[in-house]
Amino acid sequence: MIRKCVVAAVLSLTATLMYAQEAGVNCDLASVIVVDGQANEWPMEWIQDDDKKFSYNFCVDAGNLYARMKTSDEYVRRKIALFGLTLWMDPAGKKKKKLGLRFPSGVEGKERMEAIRNTMNREEQQKMSSAERAQFQKEMNKSLVADLEVIELEGLADDPITSTRSGITTGIKVAIGVADDGTYVYEAIIPFKSFRMSRASLDVLGVGFETGKFTSSSQPSSSSKKGPGQGRQMGTGGTGGANDMSRGQGYRGVQANPEMSSASSVWTSLKMK
Numbered sequence: 001m002i003r004k005c006v007v008a009a010v011l012s013l014t015a016t017l018m019y020a021q022e023a024g025v026n027c028d029l030a031s032v033i034v035v036d037g038q039a040n041e042w043p044m045e046w047i048q049d050d051d052k053k054f055s056y057n058f059c060v061d062a063g064n065l066y067a068r069m070k071t072s073d074e075y076v077r078r079k080i081a082l083f084g085l086t087l088w089m090d091p092a093g094k095k096k097k098k099l100g101l102r103f104p105s106g107v108e109g110k111e112r113m114e115a116i117r118n119t120m121n122r123e124e125q126q127k128m129s130s131a132e133r134a135q136f137q138k139e140m141n142k143s144l145v146a147d148l149e150v151i152e153l154e155g156l157a158d159d160p161i162t163s164t165r166s167g168i169t170t171g172i173k174v175a176i177g178v179a180d181d182g183t184y185v186y187e188a189i190i191p192f193k194s195f196r197m198s199r200a201s202l203d204v205l206g207v208g209f210e211t212g213k214f215t216s217s218s219q220p221s222s223s224s225k226k227g228p229g230q231g232r233q234m235g236t237g238g239t240g241g242a243n244d245m246s247r248g249q250g251y252r253g254v255q256a257n258p259e260m261s262s263a264s265s266v267w268t269s270l271k272m273k
Helices: 002-023 074-083 107-119 122-126 130-144 242-246 251-255
Strands: 055-060 064-071 085-090 099-102 150-154 161-164 173-178 184-191 204-211 265-271
Touching (some): 055 265, 064 204
Antiparallel strands (some): 055 064, 064 184, 085 204
């Protein structure tokens, strides 16, 4: 009987810890994590979504939401780089896209992809060996998300508020990096006050990651490019797969792939009290 009680207690504790991790109990990480797109210092195991496209963690303290995410899925990475990634928040605890931090914005990645396509020697690309093409693809995946600056805040005004990571004045910290195996790794610290929220007023917070997707308006043009100097400002200042992209097919390959025309997302709820 004692043994059964001990086993039951252990199982109950394990379930509680797993739920707490999912639900986002108190976790003061302000002095623990460095927002640099590496995320190795987080003191918990990754949670993986059912489709195994995203691994993530969310947790909160009195003033901040902490978030990390990683993905090695080829299409998810491509959509993040070219069309952006938004961390959504729903103060009602559901899956409504009420407030959002968009980073990468997709603007810089699309411009870099077009620059690569326009300067690429197609004949030289076709002469590449499979190993050379794989290395080129790896380097391109890194270059599309390296040293990004443009961010957008959604839900605070009629139009997204555009700023830069260096110019944001609300305490938001966000970064994306690339691991040695090509995995994209995202980290963020978001003060509740930066989105006009307070933890005391929240019972449950719905949170989720959503990639952008290819649309007819996704094609970059001189009239559609948008950067941190435009719009509302904040602060100061073939198949569409890897081979087609590395051969310089750019948006022609993306447009031909149905996978790129739908967003990828993951959602969960955080108990705040």
